[in-house]
Amino acid sequence: MDNVFAYLAHAGGKLDDSALELLGAARTLFPGAAPVALAAGSGASLDAACQEAAASFAEVWKFDQEVLAYPNAELLRPLLARVLPPGAIVLLPHSTLGMDLGPGLSVKLGAAYLPDVVDGSAAAGMTLEAVRQEFSGQASAHVTCDLSAGAVVTLRSGAFKADASRSAAGRIVDRSPDAAGLAARRRFVKLVQAEAGDIDITREEVLVSVGRGIGDKENIALVEELAGAMGAALCCSRPIVDAKWLEKPRQVGTSGQTVKPRVYLALGISGSFQHLGGIKGSPFLVAVNKNPKAPIFQAASVGVVADLLELVPALTEAIRKGR
Amino acid sequence: MEILVCVKRVPDAAENEIAVEGGALRGDDLVYSVNEWDNYAVEEAIQIVEREGGSVTVVTVGDGESEEVLRREMAMGANQGLLLSDPAFAGADGLGLATVLAAAVRRGAYDLVLTGAQADDGAAQVGGMLAAILDWPFASLVNSIEAQGGLLRVGREIEGGAQEVSEIDLPCVLSIQTGINEPRYVGLRGIRKVASVELPVLDAAALGVAPAPARVRRIDYFVPPAGAGADMLTGSTAELAGQLVELLKAKGGLK
Numbered sequence: 001m002d003n004v005f006a007y008l009a010h011a012g013g014k015l016d017d018s019a020l021e022l023l024g025a026a027r028t029l030f031p032g033a034a035p036v037a038l039a040a041g042s043g044a045s046l047d048a049a050c051q052e053a054a055a056s057f058a059e060v061w062k063f064d065q066e067v068l069a070y071p072n073a074e075l076l077r078p079l080l081a082r083v084l085p086p087g088a089i090v091l092l093p094h095s096t097l098g099m100d101l102g103p104g105l106s107v108k109l110g111a112a113y114l115p116d117v118v119d120g121s122a123a124a125g126m127t128l129e130a131v132r133q134e135f136s137g138q139a140s141a142h143v144t145c146d147l148s149a150g151a152v153v154t155l156r157s158g159a160f161k162a163d164a165s166r167s168a169a170g171r172i173v174d175r176s177p178d179a180a181g182l183a184a185r186r187r188f189v190k191l192v193q194a195e196a197g198d199i200d201i202t203r204e205e206v207l208v209s210v211g212r213g214i215g216d217k218e219n220i221a222l223v224e225e226l227a228g229a230m231g232a233a234l235c236c237s238r239p240i241v242d243a244k245w246l247e248k249p250r251q252v253g254t255s256g257q258t259v260k261p262r263v264y265l266a267l268g269i270s271g272s273f274q275h276l277g278g279i280k281g282s283p284f285l286v287a288v289n290k291n292p293k294a295p296i297f298q299a300a301s302v303g304v305v306a307d308l309l310e311l312v313p314a315l316t317e318a319i320r321k322g323r
Numbered sequence: 324m325e326i327l328v329c330v331k332r333v334p335d336a337a338e339n340e341i342a343v344e345g346g347a348l349r350g351d352d353l354v355y356s357v358n359e360w361d362n363y364a365v366e367e368a369i370q371i372v373e374r375e376g377g378s379v380t381v382v383t384v385g386d387g388e389s390e391e392v393l394r395r396e397m398a399m400g401a402n403q404g405l406l407l408s409d410p411a412f413a414g415a416d417g418l419g420l421a422t423v424l425a426a427a428v429r430r431g432a433y434d435l436v437l438t439g440a441q442a443d444d445g446a447a448q449v450g451g452m453l454a455a456i457l458d459w460p461f462a463s464l465v466n467s468i469e470a471q472g473g474l475l476r477v478g479r480e481i482e483g484g485a486q487e488v489s490e491i492d493l494p495c496v497l498s499i500q501t502g503i504n505e506p507r508y509v510g511l512r513g514i515r516k517v518a519s520v521e522l523p524v525l526d527a528a529a530l531g532v533a534p535a536p537a538r539v540r541r542i543d544y545f546v547p548p549a550g551a552g553a554d555m556l557t558g559s560t561a562e563l564a565g566q567l568v569e570l571l572k573a574k575g576g577l578k
């Protein structure tokens with residue numbers, strides 16, 4: 001494989017964590033390859049990102065254009081379709097940018113699309129075997145991908161170890177002229193930061209977190225009481241916010257807050273990677289779920305298979321008695 | 324605005340314990356429903372049409388059983404349903420599905436096509452592929468839509484819950500993220516009302532498509548080895564509560 005490419009996400013002159021994870025993935029999935037890094041952006045922050053990348057990648061293609069200052073997938077897609085050779089294998093992070101860019105890119109390249117890979121082994125000939133998950137991680141699947149016309153592969157954050165082990169003293173190739181004249185029918189206007197709430201769960205040491213297993217809006221009071229008895233703050237998974245049972249600033253996960261508590265009590269949460277992705281610092285994680293096969297038990301320190309509607313009031317009661 | 328919304332029938336992960344047996348999902352007792360994200364897409368389409376005029380068509384690629392999800396979305400307020408069904412579509416991968424859907428889009432005169440951001444058993448791919456096949460602009464993970472003359476102002480939900488706001492030309496394809504609205508409730512009465520509506524069915528010949536063989540194939544489902552996993556507590560509810568209190572105390576979980 002001499003045609004493996006990795007798209008580097010970066011901001012403020014720094015590579016995203018995904019960049020070196022893609023290199024780690026490339027070395028696992030395509031051991032013989034010398035992956036070429038692709039970096040698009042504008043000005044000094046792009047230069048800094050390219051410098052950083054050249055420490056690990058043997059070759060970095062730099063695309064410097066003012067319109068690329070914000071990574072708009074509708075510009076990046078035609079750019080990559082223009083510069084990549086036939087049969088290219090392109091690695092992207094399975095981020096909101098990767099999800100925006102990847103599927104259409106595979107169509108434009110005439111390549112296969114293999115999204116959200118969590119594991120895999122070295123490609124054999126023109127076939128890559130990988131592991132994906134479905135149903136928010138409740139089922140895993142082996143999949144094969146035909147590489148003969150190239151492939152766009154997106155990799156789940158954290159699934160492959162970042163690889164900064166080999167210093168490359170890489171070559172930065174300025175390919176900015178190839179990115180001239182890009183125009184998109186979707187134009188970036190602005191970023192709106194997430195609203196701040198009356199509570200900042202990112203600073204809390206002890207969190208009680210509630211998921212869809214709570215069943216009903218009325219039952220939220222049960223977990224509020226528990227959090228009160230523990231002296232903990234209440235947070236939740238995404239469906240609770242979607243249903244408007246709690247406010248967005250209480251949502252833990254990739255599209256919510258990243259928390260670093262000492263203790264995290266997950267009640268009726270299945271354990272999707274988007275939820276777990278918001279829990280950092282290896283807290284003491286207690287999971288209560290009525291399904292013994294829930295993926296949350298893989299991540300938890302202590303697990304209880306129980307109906308939370310029964311267990312939570314009993315726990316609240318036991319804590320109050322113990323005071 | 325003429326809006327087409329793509330919907331999919333999936334095993335309902337909130338209703339089922341998804342279990343794997345002999346390389347497949349245990350299927351005998353699975354409850355199916357409309358993919359969660361697709362309900363938000365249909366609700367959004369209905370609200371746009373309520374504001375701007377036009378109509379909402381729901382479409383699915385599937386077998387005869389998939390009719391029920393079209394009827395459910397029509398009970399919600401979609402004006403038409405369209406079933407794309409052919410043995411040749413079975414086993415299609417994301418690209419195959421997008422190819423079939425693109426043929427249906429080309430038969431109509433749609434200004435806007437909505438999909439869910441992802442299917443529970445899918446991979447967040449069909450919307451972006453459909454846009455690329457049609458050569459229409461695309462935005463994924465959309466959590467707000469505002470019509471402004473010949474274009475839309477859309478918000479995409481990105482990492483950390485921030486919103487990326489863009490203008491996008493019509494016609495376009497948008498994939499819809501949960502939480503963009505509150506999908507309306509569908510009662511039995513609503514379903515009964517549309518129970519006997521004729522649903523057009525289009526096959527490969529009528530659509531003039533033949534999906535290419537899948538290049539990405541699922542070999543099997545499996546249960547990953549249990550890894551480190553959690554220490555599991557056992558006992559009566561009172562005993563469990565007692566053990567948890569002790570653990571929480573020890574780990575600084577009680578203030």
Ligand SMILES: Cc1cc2nc3c(=O)[nH]c(=O)nc-3n(C[C@H](O)[C@H](O)[C@H](O)COP(=O)(O)OP(=O)(O)OC[C@H]3O[C@@H](n4cnc5c(N)ncnc54)[C@H](O)[C@@H]3O)c2cc1C
Pocket residue numbers: 136210211212213214236237238239240251252253254255256257267268269270271272274275278288289290291294306307308309336337440441464
């Ligand atoms: C781009 C993107 C971003 C996302 N960002 C986030 C994010 O930031 N945060 C987030 O949380 N999700 C996020 N999601 C959604 C995520 O994929 C999952 O859908 C979500 O995390 C599931 O939430 P849940 O575990 O509460 O619900 P479910 O997956 O429905 O799980 C409910 C659990 O409750 C259990 N249960 C049911 N009843 C009971 C009972 N009586 N007692 C005990 N247990 C019970 C069930 O066994 C099940 O395991 C995102 C998705 C996408 C596509």
Ligand SMILES: Nc1ncnc2c1ncn2[C@@H]1O[C@H](COP(=O)(O)O)[C@@H](O)[C@H]1O
Pocket residue numbers: 328329330331358360361382383384385417420437438439440441442443444445446447448449450
């Ligand atoms: N068989 C199908 N029929 C119609 N629409 C589909 C089908 N499969 C996927 N989609 C649409 O594509 C979205 C994303 O699905 P996926 O790419 O499979 O995760 C879904 O939310 C649907 O809107």
